[in-house]
Amino acid sequence: MPDMPELDDIMPLPQKNEAVTAFLKARRSNMAKVMGGAGPSEAELAELLSIAARVPDHRKLAPWRFVIFEGQARSDFGQHIGAAFMKANPEASQDRAIFEGARFMRAPLVVGVISSPVACKRATPVWEQQLSSGIVCYNLMLAAQAAGYGAQWLTEWYAYDADVQGALGMNAGDQVAGFVYIGQALAPSTERVRPDVTAKTSYWGI
Numbered sequence: 001m002p003d004m005p006e007l008d009d010i011m012p013l014p015q016k017n018e019a020v021t022a023f024l025k026a027r028r029s030n031m032a033k034v035m036g037g038a039g040p041s042e043a044e045l046a047e048l049l050s051i052a053a054r055v056p057d058h059r060k061l062a063p064w065r066f067v068i069f070e071g072q073a074r075s076d077f078g079q080h081i082g083a084a085f086m087k088a089n090p091e092a093s094q095d096r097a098i099f100e101g102a103r104f105m106r107a108p109l110v111v112g113v114i115s116s117p118v119a120c121k122r123a124t125p126v127w128e129q130q131l132s133s134g135i136v137c138y139n140l141m142l143a144a145q146a147a148g149y150g151a152q153w154l155t156e157w158y159a160y161d162a163d164v165q166g167a168l169g170m171n172a173g174d175q176v177a178g179f180v181y182i183g184q185a186l187a188p189s190t191e192r193v194r195p196d197v198t199a200k201t202s203y204w205g206i
């Protein structure tokens with residue numbers, strides 16, 4: 001990864017970058033249900049994760065970790081999701097259990113981002129650490145889309161299931177920040193309703 005900066009490199013000053021602005025203006029998630037094809041190579045994935053990790057992070061705690069699901073691991077992990085679903089919904093049909101267990105099969109790559117707030121001497125509030133984990137998910141999505149992949153940030157029910165969390169090796173205080181689904185976008189998204197930014201904005205004192 002020759003183009004990633006080294007420690008203490010002098011970083012370029014901000015410059016107008018119309019391509020990035022246009023990319024951000026048109027940014028839209030790609031639905032996991034219409035994802036497929038080949039995922040990133042090992043080298044591409046390493047680059048995506050390195051970019052994802054370049055986030056604002058109060059006191060440089062890196063209070064999160066990645067869990068990669070590729071190939072067979074997606075269906076193996078799906079067994080935990082399917083079993084957790086049946087435990088919570090014992091009346092559900094076998095077809096539904098199969099559907100739930102196949103969730104990670106929607107994309108060639110799923111990256112779990114686990115928020116793991118750390119205790120530090122001059123405590124950074126947990127909320128700030130969790131925000132940093134959220135930006136990791138978003139940065140990963142942007143990096144994947146900039147590399148030409150479709151990406152969607154999902155949690156769905158299984159992010160909150162104790163058995164599934166156990167299978168992810170999560171500790172008390174950890175949260176699933178997101179499962180970022182990455183693959184070829186097989187169909188375009190359509191624009192969705194966006195907030196009225198003016199209604200959401202005020203000038204203090206006016």
Ligand SMILES: Cc1cc2nc3c(=O)[nH]c(=O)nc-3n(C[C@H](O)[C@H](O)[C@H](O)COP(=O)(O)O)c2cc1C
Pocket residue numbers: 027028029030152153154155156157177178192
């Ligand atoms: C933390 C988080 C969890 C999400 N989980 C889900 C989810 O479980 N299911 C879903 O349909 N969308 C979920 N979304 C929303 C999608 O990722 C996406 O933001 C949404 O489809 C809007 O599209 P956009 O990103 O193009 O604005 C989640 C978003 C966030 C920030």
